[in-house]
Amino acid sequence: MPGGSALLGETQKMVLGTNWKLPVENVCGDGYHLGWAHAGAMSAVQSMDLTGLNVGNSGVDLDGGLSVAGMNGHMVLSALDGVSGYAFYPDPKPILEYLEANRQTVIDRLGEVRGKQVWGAQVNITIFPNLQLLPGLNWFRVYHPKGPGQIEQWTWAMAENDMLEAVKTQILENQCLTVGLAGLFDNDDGDNLAACTEQSRGWRTAQMDVYTNMALGRSGKREGFPGDIAAGLVSEHNQRYFYRRWQEHMMAETWAEVPTYNINSLTAQEAEHA
Numbered sequence: 001m002p003g004g005s006a007l008l009g010e011t012q013k014m015v016l017g018t019n020w021k022l023p024v025e026n027v028c029g030d031g032y033h034l035g036w037a038h039a040g041a042m043s044a045v046q047s048m049d050l051t052g053l054n055v056g057n058s059g060v061d062l063d064g065g066l067s068v069a070g071m072n073g074h075m076v077l078s079a080l081d082g083v084s085g086y087a088f089y090p091d092p093k094p095i096l097e098y099l100e101a102n103r104q105t106v107i108d109r110l111g112e113v114r115g116k117q118v119w120g121a122q123v124n125i126t127i128f129p130n131l132q133l134l135p136g137l138n139w140f141r142v143y144h145p146k147g148p149g150q151i152e153q154w155t156w157a158m159a160e161n162d163m164l165e166a167v168k169t170q171i172l173e174n175q176c177l178t179v180g181l182a183g184l185f186d187n188d189d190g191d192n193l194a195a196c197t198e199q200s201r202g203w204r205t206a207q208m209d210v211y212t213n214m215a216l217g218r219s220g221k222r223e224g225f226p227g228d229i230a231a232g233l234v235s236e237h238n239q240r241y242f243y244r245r246w247q248e249h250m251m252a253e254t255w256a257e258v259p260t261y262n263i264n265s266l267t268a269q270e271a272e273h274a
């Protein structure tokens with residue numbers, strides 16, 4: 001919306017026993033873990049469809065979302081229904097009314113696809129290497145590495161300035177319910193990320209490669225979008241680009257050696273609505 005967005009409430013700080021790359025990987029592209037890792041949380045708060053993802057992952061609609069990567073490590077995972085960002089609100093009605101009342105304003109400003117399909121949908125945005133934000137679930141987060149096996153995670157709630165105060169309050173409360181210090185989803189992820197970090201230190205695990213081949217070779221350009229794009233929220237497309245970017249940084253002797261690429265970058269005309 002034209003009024004922009006702002007962070008709400010206090011900075012919520014939490015120390016987790018995980019390597020910093022794992023939470024970034026978890027959010028940048030891993031829709032697959034939702035119905036398994038968060039089955040209990042989803043049972044408690046899910047009120048709308050999110051590309052068919054549900055407890056147990058018994059179904060998924062790969063046409064209902066995009067995995068967008070290949071932009072210097074920055075990534076987007078987006079549903080395309082214009083409302084599912086609020087799928088994990090027990091009562092999304094006030095926010096759905098806000099979306100409906102302002103939809104045309106956003107279409108006029110950002111075009112049909114972004115206004116109708118992306119604004120309001122579940123959207124995970126990653127700014128490489130350690131900043132992530134999710135419009136919809138409405139959290140904004142930075143991961144500060146504190147060593148090879150520990151991070152300090154800073155989380156804020158986030159809302160559009162044009163929203164009613166009552167809607168902003170609902171967003172802050174739902175963010176605390178779902179992620180952050182006592183959040184249902186973050187407690188699931190925190191345990192798993194710490195366990196993955198610990199297990200990866202084992203001798204046998206260290207002999208094995210990470211297997212991230214889901215949807216390999218099934219990406220390309222989509223009209224009106226930048227990046228190399230794979231279908232759906234369930235693939236390992238974005239994870240591959242994240243680790244590739246990290247490797248590019250690790251292998252470079254100087255900043256000048258870090259490659260720059262923005263695959264399928266938009267034309268000036270397309271960017272007017274991007």
Ligand SMILES: [Fe+2]
Binds near residue numbers: 189
């Ligand atoms: Fe998660």
